[in-house]
Amino acid sequence: MVLLSRKGIKEFKLTNMHEQPLKLSSKLFSCVKLERLTLWNCSLHPTPTFSGFPYLLHLSFYNVIFVNRNFGEFITQCPLLKLLEVGHFDLDPIRIIKMGEIAKLKSLECLCLQLCKLDIITFTSSLVFHLVSHFSKLQKLYLDLRKCKFIRESGGIGNWVRTSLSCLRTLQLQYIDFGSDIMLSFVNDMICGLPELQTLKITAEYNYVFPPPAFCASDLNHISMGQLQLRVIDFNSFRCSENEIWLIKSLLACSPALKKMYIHPSVCLNYEKSMFATKLLKLHRASSAAEVNIIGRLQ
Structure with a gap:
């Protein structure tokens, strides 16, 4: 030195x-x-x-x-x-x-x-948006949510403000607990609040050996994703829960420019993988050119 x-x-x-x-x-x-x-x-x-x-x-x-x-x-x-x-x-x-x-x-x-x-101590969608809104030149954002406690917005789910991050193209959210309705609404808020997003990467994590029953996804129906600009979606550690399927269904339906979606099932997934593949074929896609690839095992 x-x-x-x-x-x-x-x-x-x-x-x-x-x-x-x-x-x-x-x-x-x-x-x-x-x-x-x-x-x-x-x-x-x-x-x-x-x-x-x-x-x-x-x-x-x-x-x-x-x-x-x-x-x-x-x-x-x-x-x-x-x-x-x-x-x-x-x-x-x-x-x-x-x-x-x-x-x-x-x-x-x-x-x-x-x-x-x-x-x-505690996070909300609005607070995270407030932080990233300071970075007007931000192009890539990677957030690790381990050990984070999220609470509902004081005005209810969806009480957030869209950002002006016109440069942000890539968002990666790691360790998302899909057994939590609050966490799922946060993921939804992030995607909706970044309208110029082109690449989305998500890694799922559960705080339970078996995910609890899914909450009523209709709670989020009043938050319209609108027309997203997503081109590539990469979903890691997928466990085929209803909350995960709800998110994938929403992304496919709202991404007319989508080209590739990669789904990496959790290593514990076996029979459910083939069941999901069958269900996936029936989901509506806004992009006729979208290719969905289910990777055999998480690499």
């Missing part, structure tokens, strides 16, 4: 495969010309005089521990960030990101975030 700090490097990537985080030299913070920084399983000790990476464009942190420094404060010192990936942090309060801090990154084009790292 001493040597590299003298070379004016622009890109640095370090992956620590050991169990214990690697303590990095503070000399890293002398590499002020960095444009790309990727760290896995490391411990950082910013110096008191560190005032940021003024040229940093891409920042990817996975299981990175900050000592005596707030992570949210750190990213605000990288004003040109276009890509921010934050994943696999422990729930240590010193590393929780304040919503007001991340909202300052006006140049973001790609955001990958575990929502549970924000300093928020």
Whole structure:
């Protein structure tokens, strides 16, 4: 690190495969010309005089521990960030990101975030939209919903505002509990609120071994998806629940530009897969050119 700090490097990537985080030299913070920084399983000790990476464009942190420094404060010192990936942090309060801090990154084009790292106890569709609406240049959004608690909107399901994110084309929602009606309404809100969306990726997760009975999907009927611009849909860990089928049915019916839909069944799915394939053939498709592929097993 001493040597590299003298070379004016622009890109640095370090992956620590050991169990214990690697303590990095503070000399890293002398590499002020960095444009790309990727760290896995490391411990950082910013110096008191560190005032940021003024040229940093891409920042990817996975299981990175900050000592005596707030992570949210750190990213605000990288004003040109276009890509921010934050994943696999422990729930240590010193590393929780304040919503007001991340909202300052006006140049973001790609955001990958575990929502549970924000300093928020409960989430609603409106709150998530409020966050992403700060990023007018955002093109790709990846949200990890593990350990997130969602509640109903104060005005009822569907009380949300469509965003003006005209650049956002790709949305990935990970760990969606399709056994929860509130979570399903959130997914519906996100899709409806991003009218220019072209690529949608969803990974399902259940908090039960067997999903509970589906809630009445008619509760969402008053929220019309309208005409979506989706071209590609990728659905992972599909378990053939009624809530999942309801969403797939809605997407097929409201996506006249759809070209491909990929469905990856859960590894526990066997007989239900063939049953769903038969049901899928009967679902209405707004796009006559849409191809639906059921992949044998989740890869």
